Amino acid sequence: MLDEYRIKTRLEEMRRRVKIIEKDFKPLDEISFVSNENDYSACEHHLQIAIQCCIDISNYLIARLGMERPKKESSEGFIILAKEGILPKDFAEKISKMTGYRNIIVHEYMDVDRHDTYVNIQKNLGDFAEFAKYIEEFVQKHSSSS
Numbered sequence: 001m002l003d004e005y006r007i008k009t010r011l012e013e014m015r016r017r018v019k020i021i022e023k024d025f026k027p028l029d030e031i032s033f034v035s036n037e038n039d040y041s042a043c044e045h046h047l048q049i050a051i052q053c054c055i056d057i058s059n060y061l062i063a064r065l066g067m068e069r070p071k072k073e074s075s076e077g078f079i080i081l082a083k084e085g086i087l088p089k090d091f092a093e094k095i096s097k098m099t100g101y102r103n104i105i106v107h108e109y110m111d112v113d114r115h116d117t118y119v120n121i122q123k124n125l126g127d128f129a130e131f132a133k134y135i136e137e138f139v140q141k142h143s144s145s146s
Contacts, residue, residue: 002064007057007139011132014053017046018128026121034114044105044117051102054078054095054131061086061138075099086138087131095127 025033025043033040058077062069067084070076075096082092101120104112 002139002142003060004139004143006060007135010053010057011135014050014128015132017050017053018125021046021050021121022125026125030115030118033118040114040117043121044112047117047121048102048105050128051098054128055099055102057135061135073099087134091127091130091134095131098124098127 021043025039025046028036028039033043055074055077058081059070059074061067062077062080065084068080070080078087078092078096078099081087082089087095101116
């Protein structure tokens, strides 16, 4: 049995962080975004947590449902969810890249390219909503079949 509350709270936190990014940072032009240390740092932090929520949900589902475990990288979790039919393969490959971005934010913070961050928030925030949709569909199917 899945802990639906655990999944739901992480999806809510992810959505909350994305909403903040959309409201406070996405409207900024690139020059304002990359040059304001406080804005940039806050946005980066919200993005890191939103990504971590997705990773946590993937890891939880893999562990709880006894799926093949990632061998090296946490990004493999999204690919495993695709193999299990929870995420579409193309989408899993696309969002697995955000794990690498999160790792750069956390571990190689001196190498974060602010332009890349700006482009990501302009073009890829919808990936979070899409991820949530697939997870919620899976949880609903799983709980109705249990």
